[in-house]
Amino acid sequence: MASDELFDEIREMPNADADREFKKLVGLDRLKDILLKEASLILVPELLEQWSSKKHGIVLPCVEQFHNRPPVMVFSGDVGTGKTTLADSLGSPIAREEDIKVTHIRLSLTTRGEGAVGQMTSLISRAFDEVVKLAKRGTKSDGKPTSAVVFVIDEADALVESRDTEQMHHEDRAGVDAMISGIDRITREHLPVLVILCTNRSRALDPAVLRRAAIHHEFMRPDAEQREALFRRAFDRVFDDEQYRELSRRTGSNASGRNYGHSFSDITQRLIPNILLDAFPNRPVSFDLALSILDRTEPTRPFGPTDGEQKS
Ligand SMILES: Nc1ncnc2c1ncn2[C@@H]1O[C@H](COP(=O)(O)OP(=O)(O)O)[C@@H](O)[C@H]1O
Ligand SMILES: [Mg+2]
Structure with missing residues (x-):
């Protein structure tokens, strides 16, 4: 071979x-x-x-x-x-x-x-x-x-x-x-x-x-700061500081009783592309649009019972 x-x-x-x-x-x-x-x-x-x-x-x-x-x-x-x-x-x-x-x-x-x-x-x-x-x-x-x-x-x-x-x-x-x-x-x-x-x-x-x-x-899965960095990098200057923090919070562990947040790939390969697809071709990306996609996107379950869990 x-x-x-x-x-x-x-x-x-x-x-x-x-x-x-x-x-x-x-x-x-x-x-x-x-x-x-x-x-x-x-x-x-x-x-x-x-x-x-x-x-x-x-x-x-x-x-x-x-x-x-x-x-x-x-x-x-x-x-x-x-x-x-x-x-x-x-x-x-x-x-x-x-x-x-x-x-x-x-x-x-x-x-x-x-x-x-x-x-x-x-x-x-x-x-x-x-x-x-x-x-x-x-x-x-x-x-x-x-x-x-x-x-x-x-x-x-x-x-x-x-x-x-x-x-x-x-x-x-x-x-x-x-x-x-x-x-x-x-x-x-x-x-x-x-x-x-x-x-x-x-x-x-x-x-x-x-x-x-x-x-x-x-x-580990990204903490709050890392999640915020992912959104800032992807949507450069689209949102204000408070909005970036809110996106980070909502993708974190405690959102709606979940004890795990979104993984790096959940955010970069699903959430962000879905936001883009929703806006394209007729609308710009907006905070409301981002939130509505976010509400419909569940993070993947951690591999083991506690693997990858990170409180933040
Ligand atoms: N620390 C990170 N920062 C930015 N993006 C990341 C990070 N970790 C993972 N990703 C995103 O997730 C995707 C999948 O990551 P991957 O390396 O395949 O994960 P693993 O091998 O741990 O399952 C990458 O292509 C990248 O887009
Ligand atoms: Mg791998």
Whole structure:
């Protein structure tokens, strides 16, 4: 199977589309900073040594330990909170910052692995083989890789559920084991690869996988401020301050007794387009029109009983 059949997406970074996607994500600035820093250090480990030599005169022992961590990040949280978008676009700012080429690869597990026993396991193993091959292509000059790979395993729920659960079939365990062995290989060989696992259910994550994660970030539905920012960005200067706040309030958790608010994608992909469609072609967007659409648009239910719930 060729690698473009094996994976759902392969993109070379830097890439202007990815830059735009990365920038448009609201409310993730602190996370973006940490991720970029962490990703830079995973992909270009020498940076930390250089910093240590400069600031401490020696390479501190903890620097080496830092590099022995598996290069894995886990993104968990409710559907439509930006996990896939961030994982898919992160490679581009890294590529620019470090002046390297980054190959972004995504494997989505929900669309896969049905059918013959062993299919998922073999898919994972082949995917890691391919990723390792790509990573080794990046030959080093002056100790710095010329290219790196960001490998996103999306919808990992299908696989990375707790290995302890009794219902889990033998086949699922084999899939998790294949993934762990792939991760361990990348760690052992210090390859310039960053593995990002996205899952809707963090509680069911396999402990052995979670333990390997350098970063585990739980994505939330937008809070009041973030919702307001989405409306301000979409309808630049259409409403006044109080109206933006009202739109934010009404898309929040306590509106009509709901204990969850709209997700990012509820607002950007349903609510806002519906407002546009209603106004087009004969009317401008107005506050009343926005409210009437809002009243008719229910947020998606959070994935688990409490997943993604955020009071604001
Ligand atoms: N933080 C965010 N800021 C702005 N838009 C967002 C954010 N998170 C999600 N979205 C919107 O929701 C859409 C779906 O997000 P996605 O990354 O697929 O969510 P997930 O993978 O968590 O289910 C995105 O294309 C984007 O339009
Ligand atoms: Mg997703």
